[in-house]
Amino acid sequence: xxxxxxxxxxxxxxxxxxxxxxxxxxxxxxxxxxxxxxxxxxxxxxxxxxxxxxxxxxxxxxxxxxxxxxxxxxxxxxxxxxxxxxxxxxxxxxxxxxxxxxxxxxxxxxxxxxxxxxxxxxxxxxxxxxxxxxxxxxxxxxxxxxxxxxxxxxxxxxxxxxxxxxxxxxxxxxxxxxxxxxxxxxxxxxxxxxxxxxxxxxxxxxxxxxxxxxxxxxxxxxxxxxxxxxxxxxxxxxxxxxxxxxxxxxxxxxxxxxxxxxxxxxxxxxxxxxxxxxxxxxxxxxxxxxxxxxxxxxxxxxxxxxxxxxxxxxxxxxxxxxxxxxxxxxxxxxxxxxxxxxxxxxxxxxxxxxxxxxxxxxxxxxxxxxxxxxxxxxxxxxxxxxxxxxxxxxxxxxxxxxxxxxxxxxxxxxxxxxxxxxx
Amino acid sequence: xxxxxxxxxxxxxxxxxxxxxxxxxxxxxxxxxxxxxxxxxxxxxxxxxxxxxxxxxxxxxxxxxxxxxxxxxxxxxxxxxxxxxxxxxxxxxxxxxxxxxxxxxxxxxxxxxxxxxxxxxxxxxxxxxxxxxxxxxxxxxxxxxxxxxxxxxxxxxxxxxxxxxxxxxxxxxxxxxxxxxxxxxxxxxxxxxxxxxxxxxxxxxxxxxxxxxxxxxxxxxxxxxxxxxxxxxxxxxxxxxxxxxxxxxxxxxxxxxxxxxxxxxxxxxxxxxxxxxxxxxxxxxxxxxxxxxxxxxxxxxxxxxxxxxxxxxxxxxxxxxxxxxxxxxxxxxxxxxxxxxxxxxxxxxxxxxxxxxxxxxxxxxxxxxxxxxxxxxxxxxxxxxxxxxxxxxxxxxxxxxxxxxxxxxxxxxxxxxxxxxxxxxxxxxxxxxxxxxxxxxxxxxxxxxxxxxxxxxxxxxxxxx
Numbered sequence: 001x002x003x004x005x006x007x008x009x010x011x012x013x014x015x016x017x018x019x020x021x022x023x024x025x026x027x028x029x030x031x032x033x034x035x036x037x038x039x040x041x042x043x044x045x046x047x048x049x050x051x052x053x054x055x056x057x058x059x060x061x062x063x064x065x066x067x068x069x070x071x072x073x074x075x076x077x078x079x080x081x082x083x084x085x086x087x088x089x090x091x092x093x094x095x096x097x098x099x100x101x102x103x104x105x106x107x108x109x110x111x112x113x114x115x116x117x118x119x120x121x122x123x124x125x126x127x128x129x130x131x132x133x134x135x136x137x138x139x140x141x142x143x144x145x146x147x148x149x150x151x152x153x154x155x156x157x158x159x160x161x162x163x164x165x166x167x168x169x170x171x172x173x174x175x176x177x178x179x180x181x182x183x184x185x186x187x188x189x190x191x192x193x194x195x196x197x198x199x200x201x202x203x204x205x206x207x208x209x210x211x212x213x214x215x216x217x218x219x220x221x222x223x224x225x226x227x228x229x230x231x232x233x234x235x236x237x238x239x240x241x242x243x244x245x246x247x248x249x250x251x252x253x254x255x256x257x258x259x260x261x262x263x264x265x266x267x268x269x270x271x272x273x274x275x276x277x278x279x280x281x282x283x284x285x286x287x288x289x290x291x292x293x294x295x296x297x298x299x300x301x302x303x304x305x306x307x308x309x310x311x312x313x314x315x316x317x318x319x320x321x322x323x324x325x326x327x328x329x330x331x332x333x334x335x336x337x338x339x340x341x342x343x344x345x346x347x348x349x350x351x352x353x354x355x356x357x358x359x360x361x362x363x364x365x366x367x368x369x370x371x372x373x374x375x376x377x378x379x380x381x382x383x384x385x386x387x388x389x390x391x392x393x394x395x396x397x398x399x400x401x402x403x404x405x406x407x408x409x410x411x412x413x414x415x416x417x418x419x420x421x422x423x
Numbered sequence: 424x425x426x427x428x429x430x431x432x433x434x435x436x437x438x439x440x441x442x443x444x445x446x447x448x449x450x451x452x453x454x455x456x457x458x459x460x461x462x463x464x465x466x467x468x469x470x471x472x473x474x475x476x477x478x479x480x481x482x483x484x485x486x487x488x489x490x491x492x493x494x495x496x497x498x499x500x501x502x503x504x505x506x507x508x509x510x511x512x513x514x515x516x517x518x519x520x521x522x523x524x525x526x527x528x529x530x531x532x533x534x535x536x537x538x539x540x541x542x543x544x545x546x547x548x549x550x551x552x553x554x555x556x557x558x559x560x561x562x563x564x565x566x567x568x569x570x571x572x573x574x575x576x577x578x579x580x581x582x583x584x585x586x587x588x589x590x591x592x593x594x595x596x597x598x599x600x601x602x603x604x605x606x607x608x609x610x611x612x613x614x615x616x617x618x619x620x621x622x623x624x625x626x627x628x629x630x631x632x633x634x635x636x637x638x639x640x641x642x643x644x645x646x647x648x649x650x651x652x653x654x655x656x657x658x659x660x661x662x663x664x665x666x667x668x669x670x671x672x673x674x675x676x677x678x679x680x681x682x683x684x685x686x687x688x689x690x691x692x693x694x695x696x697x698x699x700x701x702x703x704x705x706x707x708x709x710x711x712x713x714x715x716x717x718x719x720x721x722x723x724x725x726x727x728x729x730x731x732x733x734x735x736x737x738x739x740x741x742x743x744x745x746x747x748x749x750x751x752x753x754x755x756x757x758x759x760x761x762x763x764x765x766x767x768x769x770x771x772x773x774x775x776x777x778x779x780x781x782x783x784x785x786x787x788x789x790x791x792x793x794x795x796x797x798x799x800x801x802x803x804x805x806x807x808x809x810x811x812x813x814x815x816x817x818x819x820x821x822x823x824x825x826x827x828x829x830x831x832x833x834x835x836x837x838x839x840x841x842x843x844x845x846x847x848x849x850x851x852x853x854x855x856x857x858x859x860x861x862x863x864x865x866x867x868x869x870x871x872x873x874x875x876x877x878x879x880x881x882x883x884x885x886x887x888x
Contacts, residue, residue: 181429234436234439234440237432237435237436238429238432238433238436239429239432240432241428241429241431241432241435281467282467289467292454292462293462293463293465293467293468293470294470295451295454295455295458295459295462296454296455296458296459296460296461296462296463296465296468297459297462297463297468297470297471298455298459299455299456299459299463300455300456300459303474307474308470309469309470309473309474312469312470312473326451326455327470330455331451331452331455331456334451334455335448335451335452338444338447338448338451341444342441342444345437345440345441349433349434349437352430352433353430353433353434358426358429361429361430361433362429362433365433365436365437369436369437369440372440372444373440376440376443376444376447379447379451380447383447383450383451383454385446385447385450
């Protein structure tokens with residue numbers, strides 16, 4: 001049982017993160033005082049719960065001979081996230097630890113009930129309808145928080161349906177595409193150089209693309225829109241290998257983007273900020289410009305944990321947490337995080353390649369691609385590589401919905417990784 | 424059984440995603456390295472200022488360790504000596520920037536060490552939250568005596584240690600109170616030659632007769648005269664083209680040698696010497712004494728405005744010989760000229776910051792005196808020095824006499840376009856353990872002997888003990 005040694009990893013990582021935090025609590029100009037954290041008694045029980053759950057989950061994974069690398073990688077990301085949130089918004093630390101507990105419990109449920117969950121793959125259209133319903137909820141009952149109308153407020157907690165919608169869409173795409181893979185690759189119609197199957201087969205795909213555009217325009221949620229659209233294109237290519245779909249999709253998004261640029265003010269603003277943030281550095285482009293400053297100030301080594309000023313960036317604990325990490329821990333830390341995401345992705349792809357069933361291959365590939373694509377979109381946004389979009393950095397940003405849905409995806413991936421051992 | 428095609432397509436899609444991620448990674452590396460400095464130093468980036476605001480600024484101390492500027496508990500800055508020390512301490516404000524030692528020694532006061540920012544977190548080991556204290560060469564007593572001596576009149580006083588170049592006092596009047604400068608900034612910054620101008624180093628004045636010791640030095644060094652030559656002063660000197668130079672108050676000095684001419688400040692003699700020296704030799708002598716040079720660093724002294732040598736008529740030459748013409752100098756420069764005669768011909772580079780002391784008490788920087796210029800020979804310096812002693816013992820500068828102290832000097836009453844003559848007095852005093860030199864100007868004060876020389880006496884008395 002040499003793998004038991006791996007169990008120490010999650011514990012060690014979380015402990016390390018917290019010890020860094022303790023160092024900061026010692027006197028010496030730190031703004032992170034005991035009063036802000038409301039005393040260790042408030043968060044230590046939750047931290048202990050997180051550690052116990054982590055140990056339990058890793059033990060289950062080892063016992064079931066599933067992939068032992070995915071979970072420690074995620075814990076590394078979570079530790080960084082918790083430490084950063086304690087640094088940036090100490091008042092939210094307990095909340096984040098609670099969400100982490102909830103997410104891990106949900107993940108245990110996914111692992112436990114995987115046998116039933118996988119059966120959902122047999123009902124693609126039900127999945128599709130559920131997904132559209134979930135994403136449609138905020139259009140009807142949504143509340144606008146932080147500029148995006150993609151929140152549902154249920155009593156004390158607010159949730160983002162799109163965070164859970166993205167899981168369903170991966171399920172739907174995996175199920176639908178593998179069912180219709182052969183039909184979709186039939187060269188029924190030739191339009192210019194594109195080879196397209198009958199319209200009724202590609203209608204669901206166009207439906208998803210259209211929904212993504214709708215999300216952007218109505219809910220002002222560019223991040224999720226890009227993520228959904230990207231996933232649809234990526235998974236369609238994975239299933240069919242047809243470049244025609246990619247061209248079709250790019251043409252579609254091109255037209256949609258041009259149309260919304262012309263028609264909607266907030267789209268135009270986003271795009272103009274991206275093209276030239278220095279035109280209005282203290283106004284519309286303030287966030288992006290401050291984020292760039294954070295990267296510049298951090299440089300290679302960072303200013304040192306606790307010695308930077310990430311507070312200049314609005315929403316630094318959610319969407320812009322990567323900039324805060326870059327400022328205080330420098331290029332070293334950002335490269336480490338990128339490596340973690342890539343490693344996670346690569347383990348996921350490995351899992352996908354070793355799956356037997358077509359649907360599961362696509363599901364595994366979809367889950368890990370979703371993670372990497374989401375990380376890519378938000379990191380590209382805060383560095384002005386792409387226009388800024390508002391989505392969370394998976395496993396790191398503050399946010400309950402994001403944490404739970406990311407752990408669900410992790411649970412799915414780990415469950416899928418079981419197959420390779422047992423054949 | 425999933426067929427190989429799907430797996431190949433997944434690998435293709437995965438590679439595509441990895442390439443995208445790789446591009447993003449390369450871009451982040453570019454941001455954090457190549458672009459980092461320009462982003463970090465962008466004027467809109469408040470992070471540097473915020474980091475500095477976290478540091479408790481160190482204190483400014485005088486030579487005896489008395490506090491000239493320090494932080495109050497609430498972070499605001501207090502200046503116990505207020506406006507009398509403003510020309511030295513300067514000010515520091517978020518919106519108005521900084522000046523004086525506050526500006527020049529900013530990095531030391533904040534404890535910022537050079538080029539540690541690239542060490543990353545390790546730089547925090549060297550960065551204390553309390554800045555360093557800066558100990559100056561200023562003697563608060565002399566500073567106060569000089570400020571009181573000016574008594575609200577416009578003018579400036581510079582006092583140096585001739586052997587080291589240490590600035591013992593630097594006063595500019597009118598002054599401002601750095602304690603509440605931010606509240607008064609609007610009014611202060613509107614005045615063109617108001618309180619914010621440090622007259623001691625930035626004020627440009629005609630030196631008048633105080634230039635005569637240097638002309639005497641030049642005349643002897645260039646052998647256009649000797650100590651024995653007797654000049655006949657009839658009260659006026661014809662300088663050609665129908666112009667004449669007159670003695671002040673219509674005096675007639677009669678037959679005088681060079682020593683007597685300096686003691687009595689005889690314009691006829693020095694006008695004659697100016698004409699005899701001519702363009703080239705005058706220019707050379709002004710350069711020997713550094714009048715063509717400014718000073719940088721903690722003492723931002725302007726270079727002097729010299730007459731257009733090479734194109735001067737005999738009238739201008741004679742006027743230059745008595746410190747008029749278009750010649751304009753700073754009080755600091757006149758003190759440096761006096762230092763040459765008091766210190767064997769060598770002018771030491773003036774400095775204000777003696778030590779930088781860490782909060783732990785370690786001295787991390789201790790200024791060593793350095794030579795600025797060799798203006799003249801020790802013999803010549805001693806000779807002129809003895810001439811200047813006569814000025815105080817039996818000439819125009821008797822108001823600067825202090826019993827038991829050897830005082831030398833030269834008075835000046837400089838004509839100027841602004842109205843009443845400027846009153847000058849420059850010189851030196853041999854105290855128990857050091858030789859001090861000074862330059863004093865009272866703008867539009869009238870006679871140097873009666874208006875400026877008494878201030879020198881007050882300064883000497885304040886430093887005597």
